[in-house]
Amino acid sequence: MKRIGSSVFFVFAGMLCPGFLSAQSGLPFEIVEYRPAPGQFVDYTSFLQEDQRVEDLDNAQICAYLNAQCENLPFSYLISLGGFGGSITVRLKESLRNEEGADFKVYGNAFYDPAYTPALTEQPGGSAEPGIVWVSRDENGNGLPDDPWYELAGSMTDDTATVADYTITYYVPDSIGGDIPWRDSRGDTGRIARMDVHPQESYFPLWLASDSLVLSGRLLPANARLVTKPSGATQWVLFSYGWGYADNHPNNSELSDMDISWAVDAEGNPVELESIDFVRVVTAVNQQLDKGVGETSTEFAGVEPLARPSTGNEDAAVSRIRVWPNPCRDGFWCSLASGDAGAGQEAGLYDLSGRRVANLRLSVRPSYIDMENLPAGLYLLRVGRSHVKVLKK
Numbered sequence: 001m002k003r004i005g006s007s008v009f010f011v012f013a014g015m016l017c018p019g020f021l022s023a024q025s026g027l028p029f030e031i032v033e034y035r036p037a038p039g040q041f042v043d044y045t046s047f048l049q050e051d052q053r054v055e056d057l058d059n060a061q062i063c064a065y066l067n068a069q070c071e072n073l074p075f076s077y078l079i080s081l082g083g084f085g086g087s088i089t090v091r092l093k094e095s096l097r098n099e100e101g102a103d104f105k106v107y108g109n110a111f112y113d114p115a116y117t118p119a120l121t122e123q124p125g126g127s128a129e130p131g132i133v134w135v136s137r138d139e140n141g142n143g144l145p146d147d148p149w150y151e152l153a154g155s156m157t158d159d160t161a162t163v164a165d166y167t168i169t170y171y172v173p174d175s176i177g178g179d180i181p182w183r184d185s186r187g188d189t190g191r192i193a194r195m196d197v198h199p200q201e202s203y204f205p206l207w208l209a210s211d212s213l214v215l216s217g218r219l220l221p222a223n224a225r226l227v228t229k230p231s232g233a234t235q236w237v238l239f240s241y242g243w244g245y246a247d248n249h250p251n252n253s254e255l256s257d258m259d260i261s262w263a264v265d266a267e268g269n270p271v272e273l274e275s276i277d278f279v280r281v282v283t284a285v286n287q288q289l290d291k292g293v294g295e296t297s298t299e300f301a302g303v304e305p306l307a308r309p310s311t312g313n314e315d316a317a318v319s320r321i322r323v324w325p326n327p328c329r330d331g332f333w334c335s336l337a338s339g340d341a342g343a344g345q346e347a348g349l350y351d352l353s354g355r356r357v358a359n360l361r362l363s364v365r366p367s368y369i370d371m372e373n374l375p376a377g378l379y380l381l382r383v384g385r386s387h388v389k390v391l392k393k
């Protein structure tokens, strides 16, 4: 779904940094690879120069076009990755060190529909089109993304409904302007359907393949639910997953922040990376919806390193526990800013009388603490000798 979910960042950047709007934007990233899956928002004709055919496009030319668009609309130009498996790869202009806590933000156009987000619950609803984020270090120093890649584990990585090794094959349709048929590794078939409002000649990235396009990766479960509005009409609502995904929570949410410490290898083991040079985002659901919605496609609007908070007078131990939102209503997310991504550390949530009301394990991967059944008031989240206050409204 293409919609400017939050234009706040664009206005903000434009006001503070007018230089952002010039050709030399100073954006912290550069697109180096674009490999979309078929989709309604991937209008390949926009990349074409005079007399050029889609089949003859090349990656360098497409990236030059996309980089120019990004510079004109910093963090607001939306690049659709198409259906499952479509991807974009960017090079960070400066290596990004893995510091304590989250390190960078991936911008998209996810938004919450106020009707489905009375508070931050585990699954706010609106438009969430989650993409899996991968990171890589330029180990051979050649400036190219040809080094080992590591997936950032997110809240759904180990979910039983997630498929670790999923492959989809998209076929060029018999008629170039037709729906795009696909078959997956489970034997299921379907189509990326054409939409009347997007009448471009083809939804298939013909420069990537002339016959069929095979894309693989981790498949997250479908996240849309058909809900009935008070008027009786029905509508698809796409619910956000917990954390760790692109285009899954609004840009101004901490839940669109990424931590390099979430990196895992192909076996799912945590990997310690000192720094990264490349980020890749891949559409992670395979979902086709009716009612004019179409396929679910992750949108990408940029990557930005997070500003580092000052550590002046903070208690270093306390700053290692991250809690958000705080104050909270139904629950909160918490993580350790550094440490072991695997086992984690034992932690407890205490009420003001000192009663332990919840046990949990805290690691660099966020945990969600459900507060729905607890009375409003002040709580202490304690890890070892460190603690933070959490206020339930």
Ligand SMILES: [Ca+2]
Residues within 6 Å of the ligand: 098, 099, 100, 101, 102, 103, 259, 260, 261
């Ligand atoms: Ca980090």
Ligand SMILES: [Ca+2]
Residues within 6 Å of the ligand: 137, 138, 139, 140, 141, 142, 143, 144, 145, 146, 147
């Ligand atoms: Ca390299």
Ligand SMILES: [Ca+2]
Residues within 6 Å of the ligand: 001, 002, 108, 109, 110, 127, 128, 129, 247, 297, 298, 299
């Ligand atoms: Ca989106």
